[in-house]
Amino acid sequence: MVSSDAPALARPSPHPALPAGPTDVTEAWLRNRRLSAHTRDAYRRDIGAWLTWCAARDLDPLGATFLHVNEYARGLESTVGPRTGRPLTPATVARRLSALSSWYDFLLKLRAVEANPVAGADRPRVDRDHSATVGLTPDEVDALLAAAETESGPTAARNRAAIALLADLGLRVGELVSLDVADLGAERGHRSVRFVGKGGKPRRRALTPGTAYAVDAYLSQRAAGAGLPVVDLAGPLLATASGARLDRHSVFRLVRRLARAAGIPAWEKLSPHSLRHAFATTARAEGVPLEDVQDAMGHADPRTTRRYDRDRHNLDRDPAYAIWAARARRRG
Template identity: 80%
Template structure:
């Protein structure tokens, strides 16, 4: 018979977890970490996938060892086991990383003696490479132009969404989580506040073009509801039904506009492509790495460097700077 685990009780205190099943542990683990709603859902799915794999094999996950984790990882990488859809090494590594964090939590609670993922064989991930399809500055301009030319009842909202992605390099989860009340003004800047990855509170400045797009959208939305802009509440970006715009709609929007703009790789683009373009363009324009890192909310500058698609361009070789400085001294 498959192993069955009780449904987690939300809000349960950690001391009450003695003798609890993996489901309760998962909710307690997530509640113990500062995570965005999107990351929380992703981690929950990652652990649920492992628990389902264990249940199918009548394996108690609290008694699993590194050999079991290795078998699970191999299945994730095997296209025949997934209906011809293998996961990338980065995705498998992410799933195992979430699982390792879950087991670390269980070790601290003394629910297990050791973390079985720590001894497992994780796939190698090239930290200097990203599978996301990037965009050149000219392609971003074309995408924004397509948004400006867009028509229909959601055109103003679409322009605001794409402007926020392009000018701020937001993650799609950060974009769709924005509320009207997150907009503000600080020391002469129009700004937006939000919770970034890892539950970190963030704030960014809005460019004049993004401010114009957002204000135009809110003015149109307020007029349609028969209220003033200050009276608007709820999500910043809403669907035609009035509910919060979801990430899947933003994916479809980016690809539709990219296709309208005539971008060759439109079918492979995603909102994250605009995030990569933000980092690449900022670095190419001379923005210091640490400023780009702060703007993107990266804990590690190596992550920011990976987003910079132009980092290996020979035009940026520091040898030229050294040579030019030497030439000035001799001049």
């Protein structure tokens, strides 16, 4: 398996040669799956890291065994993340191995390998009931929105729209920055937005009056600056001064800057995902059924939605109280 953009692998493979190098095979694998652009980029990095690891050991990826994958995984577990300064979490290592397993499944279908070496590897245990994301209380979310409201300057209206979309819809940051002006619409009396979610699934969500107002105010300001009517605006919904799409790193910095201005103690550890967790927790606390929150967040598994609900173990929500109250009503 040789590529012009990777070192030649010393060990010959007993398996049939691929029609192209690792990079081309990876691109073919990605085209074969319905994935968002952000997920594709993440998977490219994951597979690229594995190929680099193999090349450094003169190991043909087609001849790798579960022992090699185990060695690679243990190395990942001791790798320090550049952003956090801490070792990669078990969830991050498990996600990278999941991408690698999918890549090998694709090679298996091509009959380029006889077995998937990741299948027999020792993957890290991931606690489905835990998330490392730092959450926000409803009061902290309110303070974050208030901080956005007090901002002034050329990007203030855009920033208010971005924070409102994160807070009221619980969007993933990738979903947020991928929105286009054309994704906005109206359905059955609701202001709405359509987008492609995780896994390439088409999604639609309702805009709350507050979020709709923030988005409209931003677009009106942007249209006036361009000398256009709002209906003629096109391109990314959240744009930079040059008209380019706002990137995810800018949104990370925005959340932390506003959190610091709002006096939120854990501002340095917050991320756009913190608002997504807050969305799930608050929705459940307000009595929104789990399945409705699950649908809104685009989760395939309700256990994922429950993990986002930071208040799920609050004894105020113990079903025993509801059963006792119902019994009391029956007794009159």
